[in-house]
Amino acid sequence: MSHFFAMGGYARYLWPSYGVTLLAVILNIIWARGLLRRAKTDARRRLAMQSEAR
Amino acid sequence: MPHSLTPPLTAARLVIARDLTLAFRRPEQLLQPLAFFVMVTMLFPLSVSPELSQLRAIAPGVLWVAALLAALLALDFLFRDDAQDGTLEQYALSGQSLTWLLLGKTAAHWLLTGVPLSLMAPLMGYTLGVPPAASAGIMLTVALGSLALSFIGSIGAALTLGVRRGGVLLSILILPLAVPILIFGSRATELAIHGEAYVAPMELLGAIVVLSFTLAPLAAAAAVRISLE
Amino acid sequence: MTWVWFHRLGSPPYIYRLAGRLTPWFGWIAAVLLLGALFDGLVIAPPDYQQGDGFRIIYVHVPTAVLSLTIYTSMAVAAAVGLIWRIKVAHAAAAACAPVGASFAAVALATGMLWGKPMWGTYWVWDPRLTSELLTFFLYLGYMGLRASFDDLQRADRASAVLAIVGVVNVPIVKYSVVWWNSLHQGSSLSLTGKDTIATPMLVPLLVSMLGFTLFFAAIVLVRLRAEVLRRERAASWIGEAIAT
Numbered sequence: 001m002s003h004f005f006a007m008g009g010y011a012r013y014l015w016p017s018y019g020v021t022l023l024a025v026i027l028n029i030i031w032a033r034g035l036l037r038r039a040k041t042d043a044r045r046r047l048a049m050q051s052e053a054r
Numbered sequence: 055m056p057h058s059l060t061p062p063l064t065a066a067r068l069v070i071a072r073d074l075t076l077a078f079r080r081p082e083q084l085l086q087p088l089a090f091f092v093m094v095t096m097l098f099p100l101s102v103s104p105e106l107s108q109l110r111a112i113a114p115g116v117l118w119v120a121a122l123l124a125a126l127l128a129l130d131f132l133f134r135d136d137a138q139d140g141t142l143e144q145y146a147l148s149g150q151s152l153t154w155l156l157l158g159k160t161a162a163h164w165l166l167t168g169v170p171l172s173l174m175a176p177l178m179g180y181t182l183g184v185p186p187a188a189s190a191g192i193m194l195t196v197a198l199g200s201l202a203l204s205f206i207g208s209i210g211a212a213l214t215l216g217v218r219r220g221g222v223l224l225s226i227l228i229l230p231l232a233v234p235i236l237i238f239g240s241r242a243t244e245l246a247i248h249g250e251a252y253v254a255p256m257e258l259l260g261a262i263v264v265l266s267f268t269l270a271p272l273a274a275a276a277a278v279r280i281s282l283e
Numbered sequence: 284m285t286w287v288w289f290h291r292l293g294s295p296p297y298i299y300r301l302a303g304r305l306t307p308w309f310g311w312i313a314a315v316l317l318l319g320a321l322f323d324g325l326v327i328a329p330p331d332y333q334q335g336d337g338f339r340i341i342y343v344h345v346p347t348a349v350l351s352l353t354i355y356t357s358m359a360v361a362a363a364v365g366l367i368w369r370i371k372v373a374h375a376a377a378a379a380c381a382p383v384g385a386s387f388a389a390v391a392l393a394t395g396m397l398w399g400k401p402m403w404g405t406y407w408v409w410d411p412r413l414t415s416e417l418l419t420f421f422l423y424l425g426y427m428g429l430r431a432s433f434d435d436l437q438r439a440d441r442a443s444a445v446l447a448i449v450g451v452v453n454v455p456i457v458k459y460s461v462v463w464w465n466s467l468h469q470g471s472s473l474s475l476t477g478k479d480t481i482a483t484p485m486l487v488p489l490l491v492s493m494l495g496f497t498l499f500f501a502a503i504v505l506v507r508l509r510a511e512v513l514r515r516e517r518a519a520s521w522i523g524e525a526i527a528t
Contacts, residue, residue, distance in 0.1 A: 004326070008336035013401050017394040018321075021343040024390045025317075025499065028383060032506040039513040040526045047523055209449055213442050217432040227425040227446065230418045231453050234460035241467065258463075262456070273449050276366075280441045 062154035069158030070165070076135075077166050087128040087167050088174055094120035095178040106183030113182040114244035118236055120178070121171050121196055122203065126225050128167040129207040132159065133278070137215055143282055152275040160208045160271065168200030184247050191246025198259050199239030205266035206231050212277035234262055293370040295512045296521040302505040302512075309502035316495030324488035331485070340398040342488055346496040348391035348412070351419055352454065354384035354500060358426075359451035362444035371515050372508075374440035377447060378430065379507035383500055385423035391416050411465040415458050422450050436515065 007014045060068075077084060098116045099109055109116075136142040136159075145155045175196045176189035184192070210228040214220030238259040245252035291297050324342035331338040358380040365373030395413050396406045407413070429446055433439035516522060 007339070008330060010335060010337035010339075010401055013337060013397040014339055017340045017343055017397045020393045020397075021347065021390050024347075024386050028386055028499075028503050031382070032503045032510070035510040036506050036513075039510040043513050043517075043522050043526055046517065209445070213429060213446055214432070216438075217429075220432070223425075223428050223432055226421065226428060230421045230425065230457065231449070233418060234453075234456050237460040237464045241464070258460075265456075269452070273445055277442060277445045280438055280445065283438060 059149060062151045065150050066154045066158035066161070069155050070162040073159055073162035074165065077162075083131055084166055084170065087124040088170055090127055091120050091124040091171055091174060092178060094123055095181070099182070110183035110247075113179055113184050114240045114247060116182060117175050117179055117192070117196070117243060118199070118240040121175065121200060122232060122236060124171060125167060125200055125203045125207060126228060127221075128163070129204075129211045129224060129228075130221055131167075132163050132204075132208060132211045133215055137281075142278060146279055146282055152278065153271045156208065156212075156274045156278065157267065157271040160204050160267075160274070163208070164201050164204040168204055169197060171200055172197035179247070187249065188247045191252060192243055195239055195242040195246055195252065195256065195259070198256065198263060199235050199242075202235045202259065202263045202266050203232060205263075205270035206235070208274045209270050209277060212274040212281060215278065215281035235259065238262070293368075293372050295372055295516045295519065296525060298372050299509055299512050299521075299525055302509050306502050306505045309498045309505065313495050313498035313502055316491050316498065320488045320492035320495055323491065328485045328488055329482075334402065337398070337401050338485075340394055342492045344391060344394040344398055345489060346493045347387040347394065348416055349493065350496055350500055351384055351388035351391055351416065351423075354380050354387060355419060355422065355447075355454065356451055358384060359447040362440075362447040366441060366444040366448070371440075372512065374444065375511035375515055376504070376508055377444065378440070378511050379504045381423055381427050381430070383503050383507070385420065385427065387496075387500070388416060388420040388423055392420060409465070411458075411462045414465070415461045418457055418461070419454070422454075426450065 005011060005015075095116060098112065102108065102112070133142060136145070146152050148155075172193045176184075176186070176192045179188065179192050180186060207224075207228050210224045210231075213227065214224045217223060238255045242252040242255040242259060245255065292301075320342060324339055328339070330336045358377045361373045361380065362377040364370060365377060392413070395416065399408055399413070400406050426443055426446055430439045430443045433442060513522065513526070
């Protein structure tokens with residue numbers, strides 16, 4: 001198992017590479033979903049204001 | 055009596071004449087990019103080494119970086135005055151091809167900034183240890199490269215017209231696009247400095263010039279219309 | 284026939300619902316593919332005879348690098364469609380692509396640097412691939428910066444569309460000039476992907492990873508696209524019931 005993590009001595013470069021990629025994947029997901037959520041909230045608020053105004 | 059439109063080439067020439075006339079009324083604006091060019095070039099001996107042999111090695115790069123930065127600075131002047139006093143809007147509404155009018159403006163801009171830079175470059179090259187025999191080559195290469203820069207830069211200038219403090223954004227937009235000009239131009243200058251034939255990179259530079267002066271005014275015109283809305 | 288499909292895609296409510304339905308599919312398939320590629324690339328694929336286990340960085344570096352360029356092209360195509368046919372959804376798609384593409388370019392740069400250090404002894408080399416990837420990253424930053432500098436959404440859409448189109452025309456020119464520049468100076472055997480052809484057991488996880496990242500990009504863009512469409516369709520009547528679901 002530790003042989004796997006050592007990656008033939010390249011662990012110092014390999015794992016951070018995969019780590020950075022994973023981070024980018026996670027951040028993309030969080031950011032995109034956050035955007036959509038906020039857009040929906042804004043839309044709901046606008047619609048509520050519009051129907052109140054009538 | 056039906057009013058016939060001035061042919062586009064004539065209109066472009068009129069724009070060039072107008073811009074040149076206006077520019078000579080305010081010579082400080084012409085001198086600023088030149089002064090900037092000289093100062094940036096000066097920074098290199100000060101920060102690297104006064105050894106002429108070392109400077110000669112980096113001279114092509116230094117000259118081109120300084121010229122690029124000076125050209126970026128000068129691009130601010132391309133549309134600013136005309137946008138402020140409404141002339142640009144008149145151009146867009148005039149019924150004339152905005153593309154041709156902007157071709158004229160950009161050509162005038164090159165005559166006012168690129169050409170003086172290319173004349174100044176051999177002088178600064180000399181201060182960097184470059185032999186005077188290379189002057190003609192330096193002038194030609196910088197002249198051609200700055201022409202391409204003016205055209206590509208005009209797109210960026212048009213896009214950032216309405217933007218507050220658009221100068222830095224303009225640089226960020228233009229620099230990646232200016233890289234090929236920098237690469238081929240500095241290589242051509244380097245060959246010229248060593249007295250070798252610089253035809254090959256000049257041809258590549260020339261291709262970029264042709265591409266940019268045919269396509270850039272189109273893009274710039276589209277960008278100007280968007281900015282003026 | 285194709286025009287009907289084209290116009291339907293340009294209809295905001297249609298694209299909103301379609302994107303919503305497609306996202307989970309793309310997302311989950313991407314997850315499966317990426318996990319599969321991860322396992323295959325890290326465990327099953329044999330070590331390279333030259334680079335040992337270090338070559339496995341290829342499975343994240345190459346897909347992100349390739350995608351950073353294809354995303355830019357897609358962005359430019361979408362922007363062009365939006366500009367020429369005045370389709371708001373196309374502009375929304377272009378806007379949605381940019382941050383994703385930029386993040387892929389950043390990952391490509393980071394993984395490229397981490398790959399370079401054990402191979403060439405230094406984190407950064409001015410080889411054609413890394414240099415043009417850096418320039419691509421700046422192209423994205425410029426695009427996003429230009430968008431952000433406009434208050435008016437329509438103007439932001441159209442100005443950044445012009446920039447994207449100009450940029451995409453330049454990408455091959457920039458790549459060519461950087462390769463040309465690099466070839467002038469010897470020692471350009473410093474390219475990150477070796478000249479030797481890659482053996483099949485090492486190639487399979489790469490292709491799977493490529494596909495996985497592509498579907499991941501698609502899923503993220505679809506989510507962002509929905510958000511952009513909602514922003515642009517402020518007062519539209521279809522929004523009420525669409526967001527209720």
